Amino acid sequence: MARKDSQQSDTPSKQGRVAQVRQVYTAARQVDRTIPWWMLLAALGVIVVCVGVGVVVGHWLYALVLSIPLAFLAALLVLSRRAERAAYRSLEGQPGAAGAALGSLRRGWYFDQQPVAVDGARGARPEDMVGAAFVYRAVGRPGVVLIGEGPDARRGKLLATERRKIERVAPGVPVVAVVVGDGADQVPVRKLSTKLTRMKPVLTKEEVSAVNKRLKSLGGLRPPIPAGMDPLRARVDRKAMRGR
Structure with a gap:
Protein backbone atom coordinates (compact mmCIF):
# COMPACT_ATOMS: atom_id res chain seq x y z
CA MET A 1 0.00 0.00 0.00
CA GLY A 93 12.21 49.07 -22.06
CA GLN A 94 9.67 48.17 -19.38
CA PRO A 95 9.41 50.22 -16.17
CA GLY A 96 10.91 48.27 -13.29
CA ALA A 97 13.00 46.00 -15.51
CA ALA A 98 16.03 46.35 -13.24
CA GLY A 99 14.09 45.07 -10.25
CA ALA A 100 13.02 41.94 -12.12
CA ALA A 101 16.59 41.34 -13.33
CA LEU A 102 17.90 41.42 -9.76
CA GLY A 103 16.08 38.13 -9.20
CA SER A 104 18.94 36.43 -11.07
CA LEU A 105 21.54 37.38 -8.47
CA ARG A 106 23.22 34.51 -6.70
CA ARG A 107 23.60 33.90 -3.00
CA GLY A 108 25.50 36.46 -0.98
CA TRP A 109 23.43 39.44 -2.12
CA TYR A 110 20.68 41.26 -0.27
CA PHE A 111 18.25 43.06 -2.52
CA ASP A 112 14.62 43.95 -3.01
CA GLN A 113 12.86 43.76 -6.35
CA GLN A 114 10.86 46.83 -5.34
CA PRO A 115 12.63 50.21 -5.75
CA VAL A 116 13.88 52.18 -2.77
CA ALA A 117 13.06 55.43 -4.57
CA VAL A 118 10.77 56.51 -7.42
CA ASP A 119 10.40 59.87 -9.12
CA GLY A 120 7.64 60.61 -11.60
CA ALA A 121 5.30 57.66 -10.98
CA ARG A 122 1.68 58.79 -10.78
CA GLY A 123 -0.28 55.54 -10.91
CA ALA A 124 -0.27 51.79 -10.87
CA ARG A 125 -0.81 51.24 -14.61
CA PRO A 126 2.26 50.51 -16.77
CA GLU A 127 1.51 53.47 -19.04
CA ASP A 128 1.62 55.75 -15.99
CA MET A 129 5.13 54.52 -15.17
CA VAL A 130 6.64 55.50 -18.52
CA GLY A 131 9.10 58.36 -17.97
CA ALA A 132 9.53 57.63 -14.27
CA ALA A 133 12.91 57.10 -12.65
CA PHE A 134 13.64 54.19 -10.30
CA VAL A 135 16.46 53.34 -7.93
CA TYR A 136 17.03 49.83 -6.57
CA ARG A 137 19.51 48.79 -3.91
CA ALA A 138 21.61 45.64 -3.63
CA VAL A 139 24.11 44.84 -0.89
CA GLY A 140 26.92 42.37 -1.42
CA ARG A 141 30.62 41.90 -0.90
CA PRO A 142 31.46 44.70 -3.39
CA GLY A 143 29.52 47.09 -1.11
CA VAL A 144 26.23 48.84 -1.73
CA VAL A 145 25.14 49.01 -5.36
CA LEU A 146 22.49 51.50 -6.41
CA ILE A 147 20.81 50.59 -9.68
CA GLY A 148 19.09 53.43 -11.49
CA GLU A 149 16.85 53.49 -14.52
CA GLY A 150 14.80 56.18 -16.22
CA PRO A 151 15.40 59.75 -17.49
CA ASP A 152 18.84 61.18 -16.71
CA ALA A 153 17.77 64.20 -14.64
CA ARG A 154 15.32 62.38 -12.39
CA ARG A 155 17.55 59.33 -12.06
CA GLY A 156 20.58 61.41 -11.14
CA LYS A 157 18.75 63.20 -8.32
CA LEU A 158 17.45 59.95 -6.90
CA LEU A 159 20.87 58.30 -6.98
CA ALA A 160 22.50 61.28 -5.24
CA THR A 161 19.83 61.32 -2.54
CA GLU A 162 20.10 57.59 -1.88
CA ARG A 163 23.91 57.79 -1.79
CA ARG A 164 23.76 60.46 0.93
CA LYS A 165 21.36 58.33 2.98
CA ILE A 166 23.64 55.31 2.78
CA GLU A 167 26.76 57.29 3.66
CA ARG A 168 24.94 58.63 6.71
CA VAL A 169 23.99 55.23 8.18
CA ALA A 170 26.94 53.19 6.80
CA PRO A 171 29.97 55.50 6.58
CA GLY A 172 33.03 54.05 4.88
CA VAL A 173 31.11 51.41 2.96
CA PRO A 174 31.70 51.55 -0.84
CA VAL A 175 28.70 52.81 -2.77
CA VAL A 176 28.60 52.09 -6.50
CA ALA A 177 26.00 53.46 -8.92
CA VAL A 178 24.97 51.41 -11.95
CA VAL A 179 22.65 52.74 -14.63
CA VAL A 180 20.50 50.29 -16.60
CA GLY A 181 20.00 51.13 -20.26
CA ASP A 182 21.45 50.86 -23.75
CA GLY A 183 23.41 54.11 -23.76
CA ALA A 184 27.09 54.78 -23.21
CA ASP A 185 28.37 53.75 -19.75
CA GLN A 186 25.08 51.96 -19.12
CA VAL A 187 24.43 48.28 -18.49
CA PRO A 188 21.80 46.37 -20.50
CA VAL A 189 19.22 44.73 -18.28
CA ARG A 190 20.27 41.27 -19.47
CA LYS A 191 23.82 41.87 -18.18
CA LEU A 192 22.91 43.47 -14.85
CA SER A 193 23.36 40.42 -12.63
CA THR A 194 26.63 39.54 -14.38
CA LYS A 195 27.90 43.08 -13.85
CA LEU A 196 27.20 42.94 -10.13
CA THR A 197 28.64 39.47 -9.53
CA ARG A 198 31.88 40.41 -11.29
CA MET A 199 32.54 43.42 -9.08
CA LYS A 200 35.59 43.19 -6.83
CA PRO A 201 34.68 42.03 -3.30
CA VAL A 202 35.80 44.34 -0.50
CA LEU A 203 33.56 43.30 2.41
CA THR A 204 33.36 40.07 4.36
CA LYS A 205 30.12 38.12 4.62
CA GLU A 206 29.69 39.31 8.20
CA GLU A 207 30.17 42.94 7.14
CA VAL A 208 27.64 42.54 4.34
CA SER A 209 25.04 41.27 6.80
CA ALA A 210 25.77 44.14 9.20
CA VAL A 211 25.50 46.75 6.45
CA ASN A 212 22.22 45.29 5.25
CA LYS A 213 20.77 45.53 8.76
CA ARG A 214 21.80 49.17 8.97
CA LEU A 215 20.24 49.97 5.62
CA LYS A 216 16.96 48.42 6.69
CA SER A 217 16.61 51.33 9.09
CA LEU A 218 16.18 53.57 6.04
CA GLY A 219 12.98 51.74 5.19
CA GLY A 220 11.86 51.23 1.63
CA LEU A 221 9.32 52.24 -0.93
CA ARG A 222 6.38 50.05 -1.78
CA PRO A 223 4.69 51.64 -4.76
CA PRO A 224 2.15 49.62 -6.77
CA ILE A 225 4.60 48.99 -9.59
CA PRO A 226 3.63 46.43 -12.22
CA ALA A 227 5.86 43.39 -12.03
CA GLY A 228 7.85 42.31 -15.06
CA MET A 229 8.83 38.79 -16.07
CA ASP A 230 11.43 37.34 -13.76
CA PRO A 231 14.27 35.85 -15.84
CA LEU A 232 14.96 33.38 -13.06
CA ARG A 233 11.51 31.87 -13.42
CA ALA A 234 11.98 31.50 -17.16
Whole structure:
Protein backbone atom coordinates (compact mmCIF):
# COMPACT_ATOMS: atom_id res chain seq x y z
CA MET A 1 0.00 0.00 0.00
CA ALA A 2 2.82 2.39 0.85
CA ARG A 3 4.53 1.67 -2.46
CA LYS A 4 1.29 2.31 -4.34
CA ASP A 5 0.78 5.63 -2.55
CA SER A 6 4.36 6.59 -3.39
CA GLN A 7 3.81 5.88 -7.08
CA GLN A 8 0.59 7.88 -7.08
CA SER A 9 2.32 10.84 -5.43
CA ASP A 10 5.17 10.75 -7.96
CA THR A 11 2.84 10.89 -10.97
CA PRO A 12 1.38 14.37 -10.33
CA SER A 13 4.89 15.64 -9.58
CA LYS A 14 6.18 14.45 -12.95
CA GLN A 15 3.10 15.84 -14.67
CA GLY A 16 3.73 19.17 -12.95
CA ARG A 17 7.30 19.31 -14.23
CA VAL A 18 6.20 18.48 -17.76
CA ALA A 19 3.57 21.21 -17.55
CA GLN A 20 6.22 23.64 -16.34
CA VAL A 21 8.51 22.85 -19.27
CA ARG A 22 5.56 23.25 -21.64
CA GLN A 23 4.70 26.60 -20.05
CA VAL A 24 8.28 27.84 -20.37
CA TYR A 25 8.39 26.74 -24.01
CA THR A 26 5.09 28.45 -24.85
CA ALA A 27 6.06 31.72 -23.18
CA ALA A 28 9.54 31.81 -24.71
CA ARG A 29 8.32 30.95 -28.21
CA GLN A 30 6.07 34.01 -28.18
CA VAL A 31 9.21 36.13 -27.98
CA ASP A 32 11.64 33.94 -29.93
CA ARG A 33 10.08 31.95 -32.80
CA THR A 34 13.39 30.22 -33.58
CA ILE A 35 13.49 28.25 -30.31
CA PRO A 36 12.07 24.98 -31.72
CA TRP A 37 14.60 25.02 -34.56
CA TRP A 38 17.52 25.54 -32.13
CA MET A 39 16.21 22.71 -29.96
CA LEU A 40 15.92 20.41 -32.98
CA LEU A 41 19.40 21.34 -34.18
CA ALA A 42 20.89 20.59 -30.76
CA ALA A 43 19.13 17.23 -30.55
CA LEU A 44 20.16 16.18 -34.06
CA GLY A 45 23.71 17.31 -33.43
CA VAL A 46 23.99 15.09 -30.36
CA ILE A 47 22.52 12.11 -32.22
CA VAL A 48 24.87 12.53 -35.18
CA VAL A 49 27.93 12.77 -32.93
CA CYS A 50 26.94 9.76 -30.84
CA VAL A 51 26.13 7.60 -33.87
CA GLY A 52 29.37 8.68 -35.52
CA VAL A 53 31.35 7.58 -32.49
CA GLY A 54 29.33 4.35 -32.44
CA VAL A 55 30.21 3.61 -36.06
CA VAL A 56 33.90 4.12 -35.32
CA VAL A 57 33.87 1.73 -32.37
CA GLY A 58 31.53 -0.72 -34.08
CA HIS A 59 28.45 -0.28 -31.87
CA TRP A 60 26.34 2.26 -33.74
CA LEU A 61 23.00 0.79 -32.60
CA TYR A 62 23.96 1.03 -28.94
CA ALA A 63 25.17 4.58 -29.53
CA LEU A 64 21.87 5.49 -31.20
CA VAL A 65 19.88 4.28 -28.19
CA LEU A 66 22.20 6.15 -25.83
CA SER A 67 21.95 9.33 -27.89
CA ILE A 68 18.16 9.68 -27.44
CA PRO A 69 18.15 10.79 -23.77
CA LEU A 70 21.26 12.89 -24.39
CA ALA A 71 19.53 14.60 -27.32
CA PHE A 72 16.50 15.30 -25.13
CA LEU A 73 18.74 16.80 -22.45
CA ALA A 74 20.51 18.97 -25.04
CA ALA A 75 17.16 20.26 -26.33
CA LEU A 76 16.07 21.17 -22.79
CA LEU A 77 19.36 22.94 -22.17
CA VAL A 78 18.91 25.01 -25.32
CA LEU A 79 15.35 25.79 -24.26
CA SER A 80 16.59 26.97 -20.87
CA ARG A 81 19.17 29.32 -22.39
CA ARG A 82 16.95 30.69 -25.14
CA ALA A 83 14.02 31.14 -22.73
CA GLU A 84 16.22 33.16 -20.40
CA ARG A 85 17.29 35.41 -23.25
CA ALA A 86 13.66 35.79 -24.35
CA ALA A 87 12.67 36.78 -20.82
CA TYR A 88 15.32 39.49 -20.70
CA ARG A 89 14.28 40.69 -24.14
CA SER A 90 10.70 41.09 -22.93
CA LEU A 91 11.96 43.15 -19.97
CA GLU A 92 13.88 45.68 -22.04
CA GLY A 93 12.21 49.07 -22.06
CA GLN A 94 9.67 48.17 -19.38
CA PRO A 95 9.41 50.22 -16.17
CA GLY A 96 10.91 48.27 -13.29
CA ALA A 97 13.00 46.00 -15.51
CA ALA A 98 16.03 46.35 -13.24
CA GLY A 99 14.09 45.07 -10.25
CA ALA A 100 13.02 41.94 -12.12
CA ALA A 101 16.59 41.34 -13.33
CA LEU A 102 17.90 41.42 -9.76
CA GLY A 103 16.08 38.13 -9.20
CA SER A 104 18.94 36.43 -11.07
CA LEU A 105 21.54 37.38 -8.47
CA ARG A 106 23.22 34.51 -6.70
CA ARG A 107 23.60 33.90 -3.00
CA GLY A 108 25.50 36.46 -0.98
CA TRP A 109 23.43 39.44 -2.12
CA TYR A 110 20.68 41.26 -0.27
CA PHE A 111 18.25 43.06 -2.52
CA ASP A 112 14.62 43.95 -3.01
CA GLN A 113 12.86 43.76 -6.35
CA GLN A 114 10.86 46.83 -5.34
CA PRO A 115 12.63 50.21 -5.75
CA VAL A 116 13.88 52.18 -2.77
CA ALA A 117 13.06 55.43 -4.57
CA VAL A 118 10.77 56.51 -7.42
CA ASP A 119 10.40 59.87 -9.12
CA GLY A 120 7.64 60.61 -11.60
CA ALA A 121 5.30 57.66 -10.98
CA ARG A 122 1.68 58.79 -10.78
CA GLY A 123 -0.28 55.54 -10.91
CA ALA A 124 -0.27 51.79 -10.87
CA ARG A 125 -0.81 51.24 -14.61
CA PRO A 126 2.26 50.51 -16.77
CA GLU A 127 1.51 53.47 -19.04
CA ASP A 128 1.62 55.75 -15.99
CA MET A 129 5.13 54.52 -15.17
CA VAL A 130 6.64 55.50 -18.52
CA GLY A 131 9.10 58.36 -17.97
CA ALA A 132 9.53 57.63 -14.27
CA ALA A 133 12.91 57.10 -12.65
CA PHE A 134 13.64 54.19 -10.30
CA VAL A 135 16.46 53.34 -7.93
CA TYR A 136 17.03 49.83 -6.57
CA ARG A 137 19.51 48.79 -3.91
CA ALA A 138 21.61 45.64 -3.63
CA VAL A 139 24.11 44.84 -0.89
CA GLY A 140 26.92 42.37 -1.42
CA ARG A 141 30.62 41.90 -0.90
CA PRO A 142 31.46 44.70 -3.39
CA GLY A 143 29.52 47.09 -1.11
CA VAL A 144 26.23 48.84 -1.73
CA VAL A 145 25.14 49.01 -5.36
CA LEU A 146 22.49 51.50 -6.41
CA ILE A 147 20.81 50.59 -9.68
CA GLY A 148 19.09 53.43 -11.49
CA GLU A 149 16.85 53.49 -14.52
CA GLY A 150 14.80 56.18 -16.22
CA PRO A 151 15.40 59.75 -17.49
CA ASP A 152 18.84 61.18 -16.71
CA ALA A 153 17.77 64.20 -14.64
CA ARG A 154 15.32 62.38 -12.39
CA ARG A 155 17.55 59.33 -12.06
CA GLY A 156 20.58 61.41 -11.14
CA LYS A 157 18.75 63.20 -8.32
CA LEU A 158 17.45 59.95 -6.90
CA LEU A 159 20.87 58.30 -6.98
CA ALA A 160 22.50 61.28 -5.24
CA THR A 161 19.83 61.32 -2.54
CA GLU A 162 20.10 57.59 -1.88
CA ARG A 163 23.91 57.79 -1.79
CA ARG A 164 23.76 60.46 0.93
CA LYS A 165 21.36 58.33 2.98
CA ILE A 166 23.64 55.31 2.78
CA GLU A 167 26.76 57.29 3.66
CA ARG A 168 24.94 58.63 6.71
CA VAL A 169 23.99 55.23 8.18
CA ALA A 170 26.94 53.19 6.80
CA PRO A 171 29.97 55.50 6.58
CA GLY A 172 33.03 54.05 4.88
CA VAL A 173 31.11 51.41 2.96
CA PRO A 174 31.70 51.55 -0.84
CA VAL A 175 28.70 52.81 -2.77
CA VAL A 176 28.60 52.09 -6.50
CA ALA A 177 26.00 53.46 -8.92
CA VAL A 178 24.97 51.41 -11.95
CA VAL A 179 22.65 52.74 -14.63
CA VAL A 180 20.50 50.29 -16.60
CA GLY A 181 20.00 51.13 -20.26
CA ASP A 182 21.45 50.86 -23.75
CA GLY A 183 23.41 54.11 -23.76
CA ALA A 184 27.09 54.78 -23.21
CA ASP A 185 28.37 53.75 -19.75
CA GLN A 186 25.08 51.96 -19.12
CA VAL A 187 24.43 48.28 -18.49
CA PRO A 188 21.80 46.37 -20.50
CA VAL A 189 19.22 44.73 -18.28
CA ARG A 190 20.27 41.27 -19.47
CA LYS A 191 23.82 41.87 -18.18
CA LEU A 192 22.91 43.47 -14.85
CA SER A 193 23.36 40.42 -12.63
CA THR A 194 26.63 39.54 -14.38
CA LYS A 195 27.90 43.08 -13.85
CA LEU A 196 27.20 42.94 -10.13
CA THR A 197 28.64 39.47 -9.53
CA ARG A 198 31.88 40.41 -11.29
CA MET A 199 32.54 43.42 -9.08
CA LYS A 200 35.59 43.19 -6.83
CA PRO A 201 34.68 42.03 -3.30
CA VAL A 202 35.80 44.34 -0.50
CA LEU A 203 33.56 43.30 2.41
CA THR A 204 33.36 40.07 4.36
CA LYS A 205 30.12 38.12 4.62
CA GLU A 206 29.69 39.31 8.20
CA GLU A 207 30.17 42.94 7.14
CA VAL A 208 27.64 42.54 4.34
CA SER A 209 25.04 41.27 6.80
CA ALA A 210 25.77 44.14 9.20
CA VAL A 211 25.50 46.75 6.45
CA ASN A 212 22.22 45.29 5.25
CA LYS A 213 20.77 45.53 8.76
CA ARG A 214 21.80 49.17 8.97
CA LEU A 215 20.24 49.97 5.62
CA LYS A 216 16.96 48.42 6.69
CA SER A 217 16.61 51.33 9.09
CA LEU A 218 16.18 53.57 6.04
CA GLY A 219 12.98 51.74 5.19
CA GLY A 220 11.86 51.23 1.63
CA LEU A 221 9.32 52.24 -0.93
CA ARG A 222 6.38 50.05 -1.78
CA PRO A 223 4.69 51.64 -4.76
CA PRO A 224 2.15 49.62 -6.77
CA ILE A 225 4.60 48.99 -9.59
CA PRO A 226 3.63 46.43 -12.22
CA ALA A 227 5.86 43.39 -12.03
CA GLY A 228 7.85 42.31 -15.06
CA MET A 229 8.83 38.79 -16.07
CA ASP A 230 11.43 37.34 -13.76
CA PRO A 231 14.27 35.85 -15.84
CA LEU A 232 14.96 33.38 -13.06
CA ARG A 233 11.51 31.87 -13.42
CA ALA A 234 11.98 31.50 -17.16
CA ARG A 235 14.55 28.77 -16.66
CA VAL A 236 13.72 25.12 -16.99
CA ASP A 237 13.47 23.20 -13.73
CA ARG A 238 16.66 21.13 -13.35
CA LYS A 239 14.67 18.25 -11.87
CA ALA A 240 12.45 18.22 -14.93
CA MET A 241 15.55 18.14 -17.13
CA ARG A 242 16.81 15.07 -15.30
CA GLY A 243 13.37 13.44 -15.57
CA ARG A 244 13.20 12.72 -11.84
